[in-house]
Amino acid sequence: MTNSVVEVSNVQKIYGSKGQNQSIALDHISLNIEEGEFVGIMGPSGSGKTTLLNVISTLDRPTNGQIRIANTDITRMSEKFLADFRAQKLGFIFQDFNLLENLTVYENIALPLSLQGVSAKKIRESVKLGANRLGISTILTKYPAEISGGQKQRAAAARALVHDPALILADEPTGALDSKSAKSLLETMTELNEAQQVTIMMVTHDAFSASYCKRILFIQDGKLFKEIKRTGNRQSFFQQILDVLADLGASHEME
Numbered sequence: 001m002t003n004s005v006v007e008v009s010n011v012q013k014i015y016g017s018k019g020q021n022q023s024i025a026l027d028h029i030s031l032n033i034e035e036g037e038f039v040g041i042m043g044p045s046g047s048g049k050t051t052l053l054n055v056i057s058t059l060d061r062p063t064n065g066q067i068r069i070a071n072t073d074i075t076r077m078s079e080k081f082l083a084d085f086r087a088q089k090l091g092f093i094f095q096d097f098n099l100l101e102n103l104t105v106y107e108n109i110a111l112p113l114s115l116q117g118v119s120a121k122k123i124r125e126s127v128k129l130g131a132n133r134l135g136i137s138t139i140l141t142k143y144p145a146e147i148s149g150g151q152k153q154r155a156a157a158a159r160a161l162v163h164d165p166a167l168i169l170a171d172e173p174t175g176a177l178d179s180k181s182a183k184s185l186l187e188t189m190t191e192l193n194e195a196q197q198v199t200i201m202m203v204t205h206d207a208f209s210a211s212y213c214k215r216i217l218f219i220q221d222g223k224l225f226k227e228i229k230r231t232g233n234r235q236s237f238f239q240q241i242l243d244v245l246a247d248l249g250a251s252h253e254m255e
């Protein structure tokens with residue numbers, strides 16, 4: 001049996017007030033992500049990717065429609081409930097790492113658990129486990145300024161995972177990395193997904209990064225344009241992604 005982690009039903013997001021400069025960022029979009037999936041979100045600039053990520057991550061509210069995350073309808077919850085929900089159920093990996101500079105790598109990874117009042121013993125165990133998973137056990141006492149970009153992103157990934165969230169949301173996680181560190185992070189994300197069934201939704205512009213996903217949703221003008229699933233190897237999926245991006249580009253040029 002499969003379990004939906006994300007259920008987006010007929011969601012609309014309109015920016016601006018009625019009649020004036022209204023912009024429809026999401027146009028009655030529906031999608032599902034099942035437990036254990038690694039899903040990519042792609043689309044041209046302005047197609048609604050960030051808006052979709054923001055409404056799923058509860059940082060913004062849809063204008064209409066319903067969103068369920070981990071079997072909870074988040075659409076009409078209070079801010080207080082959503083803050084707790086985010087802290088417990090979601091893990092975030094951003095392009096710019098978002099590590100706190102005056103905390104060590106250990107303290108950064110521990111943060112989601114410290115905020116939830118988890119015991120020091122449990123925190124130690126979880127941070128150790130997370131650091132091992134991400135291969136950064138030897139840099140736990142260092143500060144972000146003392147480590148490389150790739151190591152920062154691994155620390156951010158360990159922090160995103162430490163509280164065992166239902167869903168990891170990644171926004172251009174490889175955007176600030178050199179190609180070797182990017183590849184290494186993507187391989188680690190794949191391993192977390194395959195070996196530990198971590199559910200991941202990743203927004204990216206980059207076809208190479210997207211080729212690590214198992215399924216990709218392409219968005220255009222706030223609607224689903226196309227969905228593709230990886231059936232063969234990563235190289236052929238990469239080619240398939242480039243083909244859809246070319247179609248998307250062509251349909252834009254016709255406007």
Ligand SMILES: Nc1ncnc2c1ncn2[C@@H]1O[C@H](COP(=O)(O)OP(=O)(O)OP(=O)(O)O)[C@@H](O)[C@H]1O
Pocket residue numbers: 015016023024025043044045046047048049050051052
């Ligand atoms: N705060 C806002 N106020 C008004 N319009 C907005 C706001 N945020 C986004 N939009 C508009 O909504 C649409 C979707 O924007 P969004 O940022 O979600 O696209 P995107 O696919 O993430 O783009 P990019 O790849 O450039 O980051 C765009 O037309 C954008 O101009």
